[in-house]
Amino acid sequence: MAIATTISLHLTPPYLRSLSSVSTKALFRSSCSFSVQPNTALRPAITPVLRSPRLCVSASSSMSIEAPDATSQLSFLDRKESGFLHFVKYHGLGNDFILVDNRDSVEPRVTPEQAVKLCDRNFGIGADGVIFVMPGVNGTDYTMRIFNSDGSEPEMCGNGVRCFAKFLTELNSLHGKQSFTIHTGAGLIVPEIQDDGKVRVDMGEPILRASDVPTKLPANQDQSVVKSRLNVDGINWNVTCVSMGNPHCVTFGTEESQDLRVDELNLADIGPKFEHHMVFPARINTEFVQVYSRSHLKMRVWERGAGATLACGTGACAVAVAAVLEGHADRTCTVDLPGGPLEIEWSEEDNHVYMTGPAEVVFYGSVPL
Numbered sequence: 529m530a531i532a533t534t535i536s537l538h539l540t541p542p543y544l545r546s547l548s549s550v551s552t553k554a555l556f557r558s559s560c561s562f563s564v565q566p567n568t569a570l571r572p573a574i575t576p577v578l579r580s581p582r583l584c585v586s587a588s589s590s591m592s593i594e595a596p597d598a599t600s601q602l603s604f605l606d607r608k609e610s611g612f613l614h615f616v617k618y619h620g621l622g623n624d625f626i627l628v629d630n631r632d633s634v635e636p637r638v639t640p641e642q643a644v645k646l647c648d649r650n651f652g653i654g655a656d657g658v659i660f661v662m663p664g665v666n667g668t669d670y671t672m673r674i675f676n677s678d679g680s681e682p683e684m685c686g687n688g689v690r691c692f693a694k695f696l697t698e699l700n701s702l703h704g705k706q707s708f709t710i711h712t713g714a715g716l717i718v719p720e721i722q723d724d725g726k727v728r729v730d731m732g733e734p735i736l737r738a739s740d741v742p743t744k745l746p747a748n749q750d751q752s753v754v755k756s757r758l759n760v761d762g763i764n765w766n767v768t769c770v771s772m773g774n775p776h777c778v779t780f781g782t783e784e785s786q787d788l789r790v791d792e793l794n795l796a797d798i799g800p801k802f803e804h805h806m807v808f809p810a811r812i813n814t815e816f817v818q819v820y821s822r823s824h825l826k827m828r829v830w831e832r833g834a835g836a837t838l839a840c841g842t843g844a845c846a847v848a849v850a851a852v853l854e855g856h857a858d859r860t861c862t863v864d865l866p867g868g869p870l871e872i873e874w875s876e877e878d879n880h881v882y883m884t885g886p887a888e889v890v891f892y893g894s895v896p897l
């Protein structure tokens with residue numbers, strides 16, 4: 529019996545219900561010891577932690593209640609012990625991320641190889657990616673970098689940037705309406721936290737030029753790839769390619785059937801065939817879309833570097849743009865994803881895409897690195 533790892537989870541109330549399953553899974557799968565701290569406040573603060581009993585689950589799977597130790601008195605987000613990674617896990621409609629305060633360095637505190645381990649849902653924390661809050665460049669407030677769960681580094685992440693904005697309010701103890709300028713691999717992104725807690729993000733302009741997406745699919749006269757034929761495993765799909773800084777291939781159906789039933793798709797089979805198709809030199813995120821009406825779409829996604837996820841913000845933006853270009857939808861629509869809806873607007877005024885949706889804390893934790 530090896531006790532190789534200690535992970536502290538600071539759980540908000542809804543997640544306490546899954547305490548026993550979290551502990552049991554971890555104990556049996558990785559021989560770790562877990563200490564779990566019920567916390568009544570969104571941001572861990574001294575008072576609730578001190579008042580809360582501490583549940584300890586040891587490697588022998590016995591449970592005991594302990595008095596909190598001295599470290600509980602520290603504000604969680606101020607912790608800086610070397611050898612440990614302190615993180616906050618967030619999700620945007622079930623697209624989940626490990627958020628790391630990296631404001632003191634331009635080098636990510638986690639390597640791509642470590643990110644793969646941290647994202648593992650059985651042997652790690654479990655997430656679709658690791659996101660770093662870094663110093664801003666060129667006059668921006670902050671820089672966002674992200675590793676996918678396979679360790680690759682995408683240019684942008686829509687759900688991630690909403691989580692990033694919420695994390696910034698935690699780090700800076702801000703409340704109410706806030707807006708930040710964020711430098712990303714896709715250029716300047718501006719999230720704004722609204723009064724209702726949702727985050728509206730100016731995602732910038734979509735990129736349609738085939739060589740910039742990038743795709744080797746033959747382009748139309750205006751250099752875009754709209755409703756073009758893509759053969760995947762003997763089936764001809766109609767696809768529109770859009771970059772939101774990162775590359776997306778959007779399909780509303782095949783040549784035989786324009787009426788896609790997205791719930792019937794075997795994503796694990798078809799997704800990787802799009803992702804690694806030779807016409808996409810940088811690989812691709814693929815969105816499969818069902819049209820309910822001109823203002824209501826439903827999509828499932830296979831993400832580059834992360835597989836089937838519950839939501840993809842850049843994907844939903846690409847879907848809205850593709851839907852307008854193919855004539856399926858108006859410029860403002862609701863996109864239903866497995867994890868919930870996003871509101872998307874492709875503005876005629878400035879050609880920018882605006883995405884609005886939630887971002888929530890899941891738990892606070894520490895892992896040895």
Ligand SMILES: N[C@@H](CCC[C@H](N)C(=O)O)C(=O)O
Pocket residue numbers: 623676681682683684685686687688774775813831832833834837839840841842843
């Ligand atoms: N889920 C994200 C997109 C994350 C990056 C993507 N996997 C890629 O490699 O481009 C989103 O919400 O946009």
